[in-house]
Amino acid sequence: xSLSVDMRHRLGALNLEIAFQAxxxxxxxxxxxxxxxxxxxxAVAGLLTPDSARISxxxxxxxxxxxxxxxxxxxxxxxxVFQDGRLFPHLSVRQNLTYGARFASAxxxxxxAEVSELLGISDLLDRxxxxxxxxxxxxxxxxRALLSQPRILLMDEPxxxxxxxxxxxxxxxxxxxxxxxxxxxLYVSHSVAEVARLATTVVVLENGRVTRSxxxxxxxxxxxxxxxxxxxxxxAVLPATVARHxxxxxxxxxxxxGRLFLPEMETPPGTATxxxxxxxxxxxxxxxxxxxxxxNILSATILALREGDGPGxxxxxxxxxxxxxxxxxxxxxxxxxxxxxxxxxxVIKSVSIARxxxxxx
Amino acid sequence: xxxxxxxxxxxxxxxSLRVSFFATLLSLPxxxxxxxxxxxxxxxxxxxxxxxxxxxxxxxxxxxGYLLLLGFGRQGAIGGWLYDSFGxxxxxxxxxxxxxxxxxxxxxxxxxxxxxxEAVDPKLExxxxxxxxxxxxxxxxxxxxxxxxGLIAGAVLAFAKAMGEFGATITFVSNIPGQTQTxxxxxxxxLQVPGGEAPALRLVVVxxxxxxxxxxxxxxxxxxxxxxxxxx
Numbered sequence: 360x361s362l363s364v365d366m367r368h369r370l371g372a373l374n375l376e377i378a379f380q381a382x383x384x385x386x387x388x389x390x391x392x393x394x395x396x397x398x399x400x401x402a403v404a405g406l407l408t409p410d411s412a413r414i415s416x417x418x419x420x421x422x423x424x425x426x427x428x429x430x431x432x433x434x435x436x437x438x439x440v441f442q443d444g445r446l447f448p449h450l451s452v453r454q455n456l457t458y459g460a461r462f463a464s465a466x467x468x469x470x471x472a473e474v475s476e477l478l479g480i481s482d483l484l485d486r487x488x489x490x491x492x493x494x495x496x497x498x499x500x501x502x503r504a505l506l507s508q509p510r511i512l513l514m515d516e517p518x519x520x521x522x523x524x525x526x527x528x529x530x531x532x533x534x535x536x537x538x539x540x541x542x543x544x545l546y547v548s549h550s551v552a553e554v555a556r557l558a559t560t561v562v563v564l565e566n567g568r569v570t571r572s573x574x575x576x577x578x579x580x581x582x583x584x585x586x587x588x589x590x591x592x593x594x595a596v597l598p599a600t601v602a603r604h605x606x607x608x609x610x611x612x613x614x615x616x617g618r619l620f621l622p623e624m625e626t627p628p629g630t631a632t633x634x635x636x637x638x639x640x641x642x643x644x645x646x647x648x649x650x651x652x653x654x655n656i657l658s659a660t661i662l663a664l665r666e667g668d669g670p671g672x673x674x675x676x677x678x679x680x681x682x683x684x685x686x687x688x689x690x691x692x693x694x695x696x697x698x699x700x701x702x703x704x705x706v707i708k709s710v711s712i713a714r715x716x717x718x719x720x
Numbered sequence: 721x722x723x724x725x726x727x728x729x730x731x732x733x734x735x736s737l738r739v740s741f742f743a744t745l746l747s748l749p750x751x752x753x754x755x756x757x758x759x760x761x762x763x764x765x766x767x768x769x770x771x772x773x774x775x776x777x778x779x780x781x782x783x784x785g786y787l788l789l790l791g792f793g794r795q796g797a798i799g800g801w802l803y804d805s806f807g808x809x810x811x812x813x814x815x816x817x818x819x820x821x822x823x824x825x826x827x828x829x830x831x832x833x834x835x836x837x838e839a840v841d842p843k844l845e846x847x848x849x850x851x852x853x854x855x856x857x858x859x860x861x862x863x864x865x866x867x868x869x870g871l872i873a874g875a876v877l878a879f880a881k882a883m884g885e886f887g888a889t890i891t892f893v894s895n896i897p898g899q900t901q902t903x904x905x906x907x908x909x910x911l912q913v914p915g916g917e918a919p920a921l922r923l924v925v926v927x928x929x930x931x932x933x934x935x936x937x938x939x940x941x942x943x944x945x946x947x948x949x950x951x952x
Binding site: 404406431432433434435436437438439441443445447448449458459462463503504507513 | 841843846847848850851852853854857861862865866948
């Protein structure tokens with residue numbers, strides 16, 4: 360367990376009572392703004408001392424308010440990537456990147472050249488932060504945190520201040536980070552899209568409490584999560600492998616429950632990836648549909664139905680080893696007499712598996 | 721040029737430059753500490769410290785000078801101890817002029833430094849701490865470089881104030897030519913004797929030149945430092 364948090368803290372009207380554990384990989388702290396996410400990450404970094412808490416990092420107890428044991432921020436070895444970057448304006452990009460290295464006692468795991476290469480900032484080293492774009496600044500901030508030889512990376516909404524083009528520019532680098540380093544990441548976000556793309560573990564915060572936590576695929580395909588994610592954003596995340604590229608411009612992906620086709624991807628066959636299938640992009644059918652233009656039809660078994668406040672019903676299905684979510688009307692659910700245990704065909708509109716929703720993984 | 725000023729006038733000018741230089745240099749570390757404490761720390765007696773620092777700005781200089789004489793004179797509590805323990809005498813010495821000038825210039829220096837420190841985003845200091853920097857290193861590698869323009873401005877302001885200090889200096893160390901007669905004291909002395917208008921006027925011209933030179937130099941230095949710090 361790379362991080363374990365058990366804390367209580369009063370924050371204005373909000374009473375935080377949060378306990379969770381983060382294994383390796385990317386653990387997303389997900390919740391609306393004001394749910395207490397930043398307070399948690401600041402407590403892990405030591406920038407804030409909760410009213411009572413026990414936090415351990417990489418097997419070391421860094422805070423125990425009961426015994427008064429507290430490791431100061433500078434000795435916690437956390438690489439903090441702030442929402443606003445916080446690059447040192449008087450230092451060059453190179454000096455910013457190497458800032459933490461002068462205090463690091465551990466032998467360097469990564470070099471400046473490797474990190475600059477990974478983040479695509481090799482050409483910026485002699486510039487000043489003032490001459491960088493928002494996306495470049497944030498990549499430098501990530502590199503600076505990485506080069507301080509951290510035991511964990513803490514990222515507080517690192518993309519929230521960027522426009523969607525800049526977000527798209529940085530997300531692949533975060534995926535590379537997840538896949539090519541073994542540093543665990545605690546990632547604070549209120550964006551379902553980011554969480555679906557990056558997270559291996561999801562911890563859901565609501566009003567200062569952890570309401571759900573577990574592997575990303577499970578949490579995101581939980582019909583009870585739909586209320587928190589919002590019906591537009593609800594959807595399952597499935598691990599997939601690139602099978603082959605077809606001549607007609609489609610790429611075939613293998614998921615545990617069958618095959619999916621989507622517009623050509625650049626990743627070579629054999630690459631592991633993830634697809635996100637939004638619940639409102641799934642149509643259900645009792646019979647195997649014929650004469651339908653949709654290419655992607657997966658056979659599944661209904662696990663559960665959840666009625667929401669509106670006219671919709673969320674249907675959770677088992678599809679191979681993975682789970683799928685579909686959002687249909689209550690009228691259809693009644694007309695089809697859907698019951699848990701029923702076999703069903705899930706029709707997925709090909710366009711719905713958009714390229715931006717496919718993350719390397 | 722060198723014979724444009726008489727020997728006594730030269731002496732006054734050089735003494736004033738020396739007194740102001742040391743007054744600025746010696747009060748700078750304490751000024752930074754006090755400004756940092758006022759800008760960043762919460763502690764008991766913060767308001768009292770603030771008032772004490774600013775007092776010389778409000779008090780009549782002659783009062784400050786007299787208080788210095790009471791405290792740092794041969795008979796004074798601190799002055800007596802300094803003399804008995806180290807043989808150091810401040811009253812009626814040029815070193816005393818340094819002390820008087822430093823105290824009178826201190827509020828201006830602290831004000832400039834405090835503004836500069838308050839302008840530094842504490843979030844940058846937090847970021848440095850997460851990267852492993854101790855408090856001292858955070859200060860020397862982040863805060864200090866960022867306040868450099870303010871520090872230069874504060875130091876020049878203090879220097880200029882020290883050059884012009886008159887009331888506290890003449891009360892504490894008197895007006896002894898060659899020892900404690902600073903530029904303003906010399907101008908005052910020349911104006912007291914018949915035929916002294918010409919040398920007084922020359923010293924007035926020198927005073928104006930030094931003040932303007934200092935201000936121009938500080939503008940230029942602060943602009944360069946600001947460019948460096950702004951990150952462009």
